[in-house]
Amino acid sequence: MKTINLSHHFGGVQALNNVSISCDPGKITGLVGPNGSGKSTLVNVLTQVLPKMQGEIKNGDHFARTFQDAKLWSNLTVRESFLVAQRKESWLRAIINFSTKKSISDAEEVIDKIGMSEYTHTKVRNLSYGQRKLVEIGRVLSASNVETLYFDEPFAGLSSTAIPLVTKLILEEKKKQKAVLVIEHDMDIIRSLCDHVYVLDAGKVIAEGSPEDCLASKEVREAYLGL
Amino acid sequence: MIVCSIFIPLALSLDLVVGRTGILSIAHAGFYGLGAYATAILTKTYNFSFFSSIILGVLITAFVSYLLSKILSRLKGDYYTLGSFGVIIIFYSLFINLTGLTGGAMGIFSIPNPNFFGLQISSNSWFLLMSSVFMLGTLALMQAVISSRFGLIIQAVRDDELAVKVFGYDTASFKTVVFVISASVAAIAGSFYAAYISFVSPNAFTFNESILILTMIIIGGLASKRGAVFGALFVILLPELLRFIGLPDSIAAQLRVAIYGAILMYLMYKKPTGLFGNYSP
Numbered sequence A: 001m002k003t004i005n006l007s008h009h010f011g012g013v014q015a016l017n018n019v020s021i022s023c024d025p026g027k028i029t030g031l032v033g034p035n036g037s038g039k040s041t042l043v044n045v046l047t048q049v050l051p052k053m054q055g056e057i058k059n060g061d062h063f064a065r066t067f068q069d070a071k072l073w074s075n076l077t078v079r080e081s082f083l084v085a086q087r088k089e090s091w092l093r094a095i096i097n098f099s100t101k102k103s104i105s106d107a108e109e110v111i112d113k114i115g116m117s118e119y120t121h122t123k124v125r126n127l128s129y130g131q132r133k134l135v136e137i138g139r140v141l142s143a144s145n146v147e148t149l150y151f152d153e154p155f156a157g158l159s160s161t162a163i164p165l166v167t168k169l170i171l172e173e174k175k176k177q178k179a180v181l182v183i184e185h186d187m188d189i190i191r192s193l194c195d196h197v198y199v200l201d202a203g204k205v206i207a208e209g210s211p212e213d214c215l216a217s218k219e220v221r222e223a224y225l226g227l
Numbered sequence B: 001m002i003v004c005s006i007f008i009p010l011a012l013s014l015d016l017v018v019g020r021t022g023i024l025s026i027a028h029a030g031f032y033g034l035g036a037y038a039t040a041i042l043t044k045t046y047n048f049s050f051f052s053s054i055i056l057g058v059l060i061t062a063f064v065s066y067l068l069s070k071i072l073s074r075l076k077g078d079y080y081t082l083g084s085f086g087v088i089i090i091f092y093s094l095f096i097n098l099t100g101l102t103g104g105a106m107g108i109f110s111i112p113n114p115n116f117f118g119l120q121i122s123s124n125s126w127f128l129l130m131s132s133v134f135m136l137g138t139l140a141l142m143q144a145v146i147s148s149r150f151g152l153i154i155q156a157v158r159d160d161e162l163a164v165k166v167f168g169y170d171t172a173s174f175k176t177v178v179f180v181i182s183a184s185v186a187a188i189a190g191s192f193y194a195a196y197i198s199f200v201s202p203n204a205f206t207f208n209e210s211i212l213i214l215t216m217i218i219i220g221g222l223a224s225k226r227g228a229v230f231g232a233l234f235v236i237l238l239p240e241l242l243r244f245i246g247l248p249d250s251i252a253a254q255l256r257v258a259i260y261g262a263i264l265m266y267l268m269y270k271k272p273t274g275l276f277g278n279y280s281p
Helices: A039-046 A078-086 A091-096 A101-113 A129-142 A162-175 A187-193 A211-216 A218-225 B002-020 B028-044 B050-072 B077-097 B124-147 B149-159 B161-165 B171-197 B207-220 B225-244 B249-270
Strands: A002-010 A013-019 A028-032 A054-058 A063-065 A148-152 A179-183 A196-201 A204-209
Touching (some): A028 A039, A028 A162, A028 A187, A039 A148, A039 A179, A063 A129, A078 A101, A078 A129, A078 B149, A091 B149, A091 B171, A101 A129, A129 A148, A129 A162, A148 A162, A162 A179, A162 A187, A196 A218, A204 A211, A204 A218, A211 A218, B002 B028, B002 B124, B002 B149, B002 B171, B002 B207, B002 B225, B028 B050, B028 B077, B028 B207, B050 B077, B050 B171, B077 B207, B149 B161, B149 B171, B207 B225, B207 B249, B225 B249
Parallel strands (some): A063 A148, A148 A179
Antiparallel strands (some): A002 A013, A002 A054
């Protein structure tokens, strides 16, 4: 996935200003920046939640994502949520298809991976905040035929035991040659997880490079850390 | 029992839209009326058989509901409901003003009895058998739709449409199909109603009738087949129950409405999911 000079505005506020980034297969790309810098807006435009106003997006059609505030199907069970996320279908195919043994076992495999086997048949609305975050991440991992995965603050609200689990799961997706983009505020996680980082400030990319180089740059420290 | 076997499919089909897909439509009685008028006009004026009038009524209703769904799908939440209110007003207006076709306020009388391969269905027991087949068919249809992947996807749309869209689904087409299926079942119910009562008039298909069907699924519980069946039985049989305990018809009719209202208020306070519901908006 690649963007060329992507711009977006809300009324008079320029949320994205000529943003050009790329997210390569088999790489984890970090997107960091202060609150309101345009990180979520960028992912929203990339995933067609917001319309593209200006610029170009290349190879960006096959994706799955999480949201900063988990958006879940709260009256479905965990397994049902993963079955919906597995593959997109037209209404006609969906109405004549039932979930097969294979799709159910695939869903249960992901449920097992995120450590929620005992909640397979639990409605999502009855889960805790951390569990709901895990379900949203698992839903992305369930999606087939996707090339790019977007995780918007996937670690926020997770317990200390869940953070290494999610890190491991994201690294597994990298091994499967998926292009992964992660929005995150925790710099330790960014350092340990990402191959490449973009720093956004006021809708512009102000730095890019390896996590170490990027986070050490004076401009980034001023914009992001106020140092 | 015949009326119950007509209203149970009406409640089940509205629940597909409201309970399963989360679209609060109050246009349902309009499609019910469309089916009823189709059968009344086609069998009486054009000598169609009952079953061919059902098929044509469903085709007309499917087409009309498809177009309306395309228009209404541009509206969200409360605006959708208000839009569907507009639809029921338009239906009523057409039923009452197209006098040459619908008989206007006087309606259409003496609708012929259904004819099944030469057999005139004039007795209540035959009619009950036929309407029960329709009711069971609707139950089976709803079970099939809900158990399919389509059923899961529409329930996901109800809970968070945007989260479904980002997985690549064309959610608008799913909602349109739900609307068309629901309207088509309502139209068949209308055909049975017209043939059973042998009279149709605009007053049977007003906004009040939509609210009555909505009351059934709210009392029984949204997103529940059992709830829709129970709700329809309760709402239809309550007047009989009141008559059974000795209340005169004039009082029972008024008391019935007050009881519905009181039950709705109680449920909203104590059990907003309804008696058997799996979902509350």
